[in-house]
Amino acid sequence: MKMLKVINDALNYYRESVKGNKSITAEQARVKLTRNVKLVQPEAPERVLRSGIFSKVYMYHDLHITVRNGKVIKVVNLKRPRFSKKRYIELSKALGIKDIKYYRKHCAAR
Structure with a gap:
């Protein structure tokens, strides 16, 4: 399975803002983010939004994961x-x- 790449800013934000992920490795974060994106694609295509010409935003619960060219460039945790x-x-x-x-x-x- 093809894994997404994650830029450092997105990785650091993911670790700090998502409960239980403060001490995970970069590889574990990459795997979790890939899983979350892959779950949204077939299960809830209405939760995939376009954000510019080459970017897509995958809404996985409170997380908005922005992917461009196979790379996670931004993660936003919209905590309610x-x-x-x-x-x-x-x-x-x-x-x-x-x-x-x-x-x-x-x-x-x-």
């Missing part, structure tokens, strides 16, 4: 704001919502 679990549970209880994700841990009746 997280909400307080405690406030989420409080509001859910106040509104009478019982099928919430954290409910099992915080309520005896389900």
Whole structure:
């Protein structure tokens, strides 16, 4: 399988911004980014965008991976704001919502 190349700026950003990848090797990052791009291509072609004449942006969850001529030139992690679990549970209880994700841990009746 053909592997993508990764420029140093993209590699460093990937290591710093993606949880659990701070200490991975350059080769491991290259393999993971290649896997992510290859997953998007056939499974979700609507998540492949053109960015200029020769570049494509692959949207893999919160990661936007820009590829030009078989090389990852940019990675952007669009981290979404997280909400307080405690406030989420409080509001859910106040509104009478019982099928919430954290409910099992915080309520005896389900």
